[in-house]
Amino acid sequence: MTPNLFILALLVIGGAAAAMTLRNLIHCALALALSFLGLAGLFLHLNAQFVGFAQILVYVGAVSIVILFAILLTRGGDTQEPPLPKKGLLAGGLITVGVFAILSGGIGGSHLLPLVHPSPPAPSEPTVAEIGKVMMLSCVVPLLATGVLLTAALLGALLLALKEKQTEPPSRP
Amino acid sequence: MDSLDQIFIRLKHQLVAFAPQAIQPFLSMLLNIAAIIAVFGLLFALVTVLERKGLGRIQNRRGPNRVGPAGFLQFAADGIKALIKEDIVPAGADRLLHFIAPFVLVVPVLLAYSVLPMGRNMVAIDLDAGVLFFFAAGAATELSPFLAGWASANKYSLLGALRAIAQMLSYEIPLVLAAVPVVMMAGTLSTVQLVDAQAGYWGWLPNWHVCTPWGLAGFILFMIAATAESNRSPFDLPEGESELVAGYFVEYSGFKFALFFLGEYLGMFAVSGLAITLFLGGWHAPLPWLTFLPSWFWFFAKLLLLIAFFIWIRGTLPRLRMDQLMNFAWKFLLPLALINLVVTGLCRFLPGDGWKGGLLQWLVGGSILLMAWWGLGRFLSTRRGWTKRTYRYAE
Numbered sequence: 001m002t003p004n005l006f007i008l009a010l011l012v013i014g015g016a017a018a019a020m021t022l023r024n025l026i027h028c029a030l031a032l033a034l035s036f037l038g039l040a041g042l043f044l045h046l047n048a049q050f051v052g053f054a055q056i057l058v059y060v061g062a063v064s065i066v067i068l069f070a071i072l073l074t075r076g077g078d079t080q081e082p083p084l085p086k087k088g089l090l091a092g093g094l095i096t097v098g099v100f101a102i103l104s105g106g107i108g109g110s111h112l113l114p115l116v117h118p119s120p121p122a123p124s125e126p127t128v129a130e131i132g133k134v135m136m137l138s139c140v141v142p143l144l145a146t147g148v149l150l151t152a153a154l155l156g157a158l159l160l161a162l163k164e165k166q167t168e169p170p171s172r173p
Numbered sequence: 174m175d176s177l178d179q180i181f182i183r184l185k186h187q188l189v190a191f192a193p194q195a196i197q198p199f200l201s202m203l204l205n206i207a208a209i210i211a212v213f214g215l216l217f218a219l220v221t222v223l224e225r226k227g228l229g230r231i232q233n234r235r236g237p238n239r240v241g242p243a244g245f246l247q248f249a250a251d252g253i254k255a256l257i258k259e260d261i262v263p264a265g266a267d268r269l270l271h272f273i274a275p276f277v278l279v280v281p282v283l284l285a286y287s288v289l290p291m292g293r294n295m296v297a298i299d300l301d302a303g304v305l306f307f308f309a310a311g312a313a314t315e316l317s318p319f320l321a322g323w324a325s326a327n328k329y330s331l332l333g334a335l336r337a338i339a340q341m342l343s344y345e346i347p348l349v350l351a352a353v354p355v356v357m358m359a360g361t362l363s364t365v366q367l368v369d370a371q372a373g374y375w376g377w378l379p380n381w382h383v384c385t386p387w388g389l390a391g392f393i394l395f396m397i398a399a400t401a402e403s404n405r406s407p408f409d410l411p412e413g414e415s416e417l418v419a420g421y422f423v424e425y426s427g428f429k430f431a432l433f434f435l436g437e438y439l440g441m442f443a444v445s446g447l448a449i450t451l452f453l454g455g456w457h458a459p460l461p462w463l464t465f466l467p468s469w470f471w472f473f474a475k476l477l478l479l480i481a482f483f484i485w486i487r488g489t490l491p492r493l494r495m496d497q498l499m500n501f502a503w504k505f506l507l508p509l510a511l512i513n514l515v516v517t518g519l520c521r522f523l524p525g526d527g528w529k530g531g532l533l534q535w536l537v538g539g540s541i542l543l544m545a546w547w548g549l550g551r552f553l554s555t556r557r558g559w560t561k562r563t564y565r566y567a568e
Binding site: 026030033050053054056057060061062065066069072127128129 | 300313316341345361
């Protein structure tokens, strides 16, 4: 494990753990943004420039901001949560370890692993142009479906926000 | 001519050649970084003075004229003042977040400079996804106003932060969409190749993207959105001093305040640099008989011209209201950017080349864009019927 990978993994796991354990919702959201940033670093470490930058643009720049915005709009100034209950800590930890063991065992025993693990012969760095060709030619149906889905979501959000129809003149209380 | 054009590149190569083999790559990187920080830091210092002088002239007064020749050393006095001022942190503040907020602004902005081609061969890294990298770095700065505003534990700063986030999220979409036509037509996301795509001349007209109908519309959209992204007047609601004291950095003093100031100006320069790269031909000379001047001269000349434009706008236009701001982004800029995208595709497949093709593009694309501009402004973004405004949470 190279030191770069170690630092990035620490950022991702540490950020995720902090997002779960910190007791101030704003801190949690910021820790999540840190974790996203580490994930983008992992993508860049794997020479996936496009995915890495898109991860920063979408997740660090937009998704975490939307989360923060939602917290502030719904909670006002009160973002402090009660401390974690001590009771279920042991059971939770055991379940976590169990799930991790099952998942890592499943991945480790997978017959797909030899395809990815033993140092592939350094594939050429995928250029943005190649990604664009794949997206526009062979994967055009999923791309269009995603576009339709996002448009529908946008229209739905607009409909939700549109309901302020004034039926009667507002009276001052 | 060529030696003058490449003088900085040669200088760097000679400096690097002195060093032992092992540290040469690091020295090369260090020199790139040092050059960017030094040049744009100095430009920031000069522009603060120029802006105050320009605004002063617009408001029929002289501006700073006491420190140094004609007041041009004012920035040194301001910098020293910022350094020796007390750094105050409010008692209820989140100390860590309050501390890191200015750095979250300055560091990504400085990173964004690494993909700007400032002259022939003068780019720190030629990334394959350079434009995307620039926007990613720009998006990362959006966390900073929030951090500053929330961590200060002040209602003015929190309001400023909320305004800043809403504004930046809304205007980032037209900003990116205005840049997409250029990427579509040039077929690349690399900033260096984008500049190369604008080389050459049609007669005496430069082959820049701004000289096409979609390019002109994209440039105007991009500049409006860039003004909003860099929080400058008339989009300076997050720090509107008459409403919010100073918005999200109301609780900052001393050098942290100076860092916010620096970050905002550096962001403005960076996004102007990207506008130059995308639309104004990068470091290419505007006229064929002016190519004897070095390429970096043209980049910085265009940059200063855009900065002058920003100062002029700041001195001219009043601040928008919040609902006007949102309406403008979502009902005018966003549909126009999408229509511009369609027009770009149309222009790509219009028949004819040479000046006839250009004329046809201007006729078809220009008329569609003009109609869209008129229709959107006339019907979609005007308020129908004035009613009493009610504020759900403020009554």
